[in-house]
Amino acid sequence: MTNMDVIIAGFGTVGQGIAEVIHQKQDLFQKNFSQKVKVVGVFDTSSYDYSKEGLDPNQLVQRKLTTGRVGTKNREGDINDFIWSSSYDVLIETTPTNIQDAEPAFGYMMSALMTGRSVVTSNKGPLALRFKELTRTAEKYHAQLRYEASVGGAMPVINLSKEILKGERIYSVRGILNGTSNFILHRMREEGLPFDQALREAQEIGIAEADPSYDIDGVDSACKLAILANSIFDMEVTVKDIARTGIRGMTEEAVALAAEQKKVIRLIASISDSKLEVAPRMVPVGHPLSIGGTLNIVQLLTDLAGDITIAGRGAGKKETASAILSDLVALMQEQKTKGFRY
């Protein structure tokens, strides 16, 4: 029996979700990979804990929910020392996305990678801003960096493109990478609502934030597109390199005009001939990208298969944990096949 010892960095919705999933899936880890995943460390903004024997994931969630703190110890000094010097195999990085300077997540990830530990992350900031530094560091220290959860929640586009489609040449990518915008556009079309009303509805049911600009101005889509560009096409771009038009103020007239032509308007993120763009586009009804609701969807154009389309839930606690789990499982699979250190 091998153990995979993990530290969970950040303990918001995503951190709690993956702690619960690690607890739930122990049978699967043992049965399929003869392994056990132990949460040996955890920290949030004010507290931390470490135990070589393993912390109880359910107890961590319980403590966070009742006291607001995941750990029993107060954080003092630089938490990077903890990441650097503790004993563990994989850092699961789930702190909030910061698209200004990618910190503190970037530092956490580098601390793990530079000491040869693998990193699994849901955090768009470091990948959309400093991708190459991370991948080069991972390579240099023979560590792995996996980030399925950073693009499109449970939609497994990273592993699809990098593993299953390894034999294909991928020419272009286009998709819907933001569920909130898609929900608004879908409601405008289906119910003939004006933009403001569809947005309010999305806010009321918790799909859009009080400040919706990150979603409706295409920033979130652009971050994810930058990650796809770096990951699939080996580019060196940041979110700032994406030409970006959001859906703010989309008119009922535009939606009606599309309807007359048997089309819908969708906020499409695309990479084609090194052109990186997020913008509203007309899509024929019945086309895979005419999808409604809050789903995320990506279409990859390849040399042999033609268009391959993948769709899944773009957000949510369980859904994001699912993507992190798929990365942990890939590490276990490789360890099982190769007998390789994480």
Added chain:
Amino acid sequence: MTNMDVIIAGFGTVGQGIAEVIHQKQDLFQKNFSQKVKVVGVFDTSSYDYSKEGLDPNQLVQRKLTTGRVGTKNREGDINDFIWSSSYDVLIETTPTNIQDAEPAFGYMMSALMTGRSVVTSNKGPLALRFKELTRTAEKYHAQLRYEASVGGAMPVINLSKEILKGERIYSVRGILNGTSNFILHRMREEGLPFDQALREAQEIGIAEADPSYDIDGVDSACKLAILANSIFDMEVTVKDIARTGIRGMTEEAVALAAEQKKVIRLIASISDSKLEVAPRMVPVGHPLSIGGTLNIVQLLTDLAGDITIAGRGAGKKETASAILSDLVALMQEQKTKGFRY
């Protein structure tokens, strides 16, 4: 440099397609896996050839197209002796599907597996009729059996469900597994065509066969569904266990009634609570399964990710070759990681 030596069984469209792709992708094999794929053997109904040094794939295609025969030697006696006793690593089985008794493909595959060679196939017959015999034989002789091309052409549902979603529990599967039926239903709705006219149109542009029953009566969908049931849910079913209703004689009234409810009719194949069924169903417009055209699409309901949807071209020479290629690449990847014999 390792070599993967392959024999191609059958040299119709699919066999020719994979021969061309093997030729095209040598750089990729060498660069990513330090391997070379050599076609050492080939046969069709009347001829065969073998060369340890490798046969030229382009020459094979050329000979087949000009003479109707892939090989220079006449087939005599039982070709299973050839499969049994030649030296090679992987049998690529591309002979036509026979859903009566799965032969001769079943025998070819068993001959390869029982001598420890891995099999990659596009052939639905053996998998829809005698799945367990094949998988148990593969296991017994430490060979691999891969069959991405047998379900949905270039749509990578097998590798998605068995590899990327390995950490998930899959509860149910539903999808559109036949492009011809979907084209007909889509045209009936979009243009208000009667069934017969939409079918004739499909026949004229080469999407439907002269005898369309295999497609429109749901037989093709049922074969693929049986393979998914065996593969994803570890069932022991054959195509005969699928409750099957096709779309023959679908009325314009039914299509119009669905339209009034903002729905479309699709031929849905589904596995849920061990219930296996192919039947026309109403699907809301904007739902992933409301997809038009000849695409194949599958939705997997999982415990954590919720619904994951994958779509791709369901047929075609390059597209089927693409699925076979993904299986060859998976074998190479494993060999590279593990240093394991094919």
